[in-house]
Amino acid sequence: MENHLLPIIHFTEEVMSRGEGSYVYDTEGKKYLDLNSGQFCVALGHSNEEVMSKIFEKAGKIVHTASNIYTDEVAECSNKLNKLSGEMDAYSILLSTGSEAVEFCMRFSKFLKGRDGVVCFDRGYHGLTLGSQTITFGGKFAKPHIDNIATVPVPVTEEEAEASAEELGKLLATGQYASVILEPIVSVGGMLYPPEKWFSLLRKVCDDNDTLLIFDESQTGFGRTGEWFAYQAFHTVPDMVVLAKSVGLGFPVSVAMFRKELVPDETYRMSHYSSHQNDSFAAAIINTGIEYIEKHDVLAGVKVRGDLFLEKLKALEEKNEHIKDARGHGLMLGCELYYEGVEDYRPLYAKLYDRMMKNGVIIQGTNGGHTLRFLPDYLLEEEDMDLAVETLDRVLNEL
Ligand SMILES: Cc1ncc(COP(=O)(O)O)c(C=O)c1O
Known part of the structure; x- marks a missing residue:
């Protein structure tokens, strides 16, 4: 379709015009199963009628105020997040994107500790603004860099977890670092699931060295693991948490959450101004999401659906030689492609993506x-999982 979009990415031929539940529809009316919920954002499905009508009803009252004025909706949202955060007893600021909330946490960790450095992990993804790009994949692709970033490997085995924590301990002992930031499940870096033990090791290393621990839960947060936050699934309380994607139900909303003890007594010490902070519309979206998830017991459903989808992926692995190492936690699943002799999977994946798309499944x-x-x-039905796995099986064998 003719357009004047900046060509910053390779767009698909298909142009979408509508979404409903787990499906999107193109301009010709053809339907596609969206296995990644619109870049992992539409947690309650595309244009969920109950959700959208509530959000727009609230938007009809008020959308925005000045940065120093809040609404009852925003206060309620902060109270709801505080209650869900449990032991963290969190104070929150509502922002717009994951990168922005990451930058916010980085900046305030430096401010709170009076140190410049931040430690990240080699396969972590945290966004593509200046600061967040420098801690994405250890800043490998960042131009320009910000200073004082150190990188430690992400572990997958228990032994690697010990080694990773030890290496971190040595870095933090230099006294240069304000915070350590990680993804509890590493997504872009290859769907890596660090052992649970790692989180408590990191907590201890950070405590021993008076350094803040930040969980970037842009993907794992707001229910995706079957808990409200992945730190609850991994039994380690961080100092700051980033929420994005699912928390906005498809709208550009993110949150930076801080453990209560970090919040300075003096008002204004943590000043921050952006055109979109603590917007009433953002709060309306989050409040609606929380109410819907609680009313429909969605978190329990995420666990059941996640286990079922994983079972089906494992059955596919048994049956199809091109799938290996199916794995997952809640509705955050992955597997490896395997074709004998192939080293660079990019061209093969491009073909797979196109054929899956032609067959009505977005991967x-x-x-x-x-x-x-x-x-x-979070509401994906079993028949849709079957459609996904059957289509994948067929298309993988045709490649
Ligand atoms: C873990 C993580 N952190 C941060 C970001 C950046 O979020 P945004 O693209 O909303 O800036 C992403 C986006 O994919 C992410 O997956």
Whole structure:
């Protein structure tokens, strides 16, 4: 379709015009199963009628105020997040994107500790603004860099977890670092699931060295693991949490959450101004999401649906030689592609993506096309999982 969009990405031929539940429809009316919930954002499905009518009813009252004025909706949202955060007893600011909330946490960790450095992990993704890009993949692709960033490997085994924590301990002992930031489940970096033990090791290392621990839960947060926050699934309380994607139900909303003890007594010490902070509309979206998830017991459903989808992916792995290492936690699943002799999976993945699309299923690869990831909406039905797995089985064999 003719357009004047900046060509910053390779767009698909198909142009969408409508979404409903787990499906999107193109301008010709053809339907596609969206296995990645619109870049992992539409957690409750595309244009969920109950959700949208509530959000727009609230938007009809008020959308925005000045940065120093808040609404009852915003206060309620902060109270709801505080209650859900449990032991963290969190104070929140509502922002717009994951990168913005990451930058916010980085900036305030430096401010609170009076130190410049931040430690990240080698396969972590945290966004593409200046600061967040410098801690994405250890800043490998960042131009320009910000200073004082150190990188430690993400572990997958228990032994690697010990080594990773030890290396971190040595870095933090230099006294240069304000914070350590990680993704509890590493998504873009290849669907890596660090052992639970790692989180408590990191907590201890950070405590021993008076350094703040930040969980970037842009993908894992707001229910995707079957808990409100992944830190609850991994039994480690961080100092700051970033929420994005699912928390906005498809709208540009993010949150930076801080453990209560970090919040300075003096008003204005943590000043921050942006055109979109603590917007009433953002709060209306989050409040609606929380109410819907609680009313329909969605978190329990995420666990059941996640286990079922994983079972089906494992059955596919048994049956189809091109799938290996199916894995997952809640509705955050992945597997590896395997074709004998192939080293660069990019061209093969591009073909797979196109053929799946032609067959009405939208997938997403990462890790140079080697890894497939599935982060569907929280209400994905079993018949849709079957459609996904059957289509994948057929198309993989045709490649
Ligand atoms: C873990 C993580 N952090 C941060 C971001 C950046 O979020 P945004 O693209 O909304 O800036 C992403 C986006 O994919 C992400 O997955």
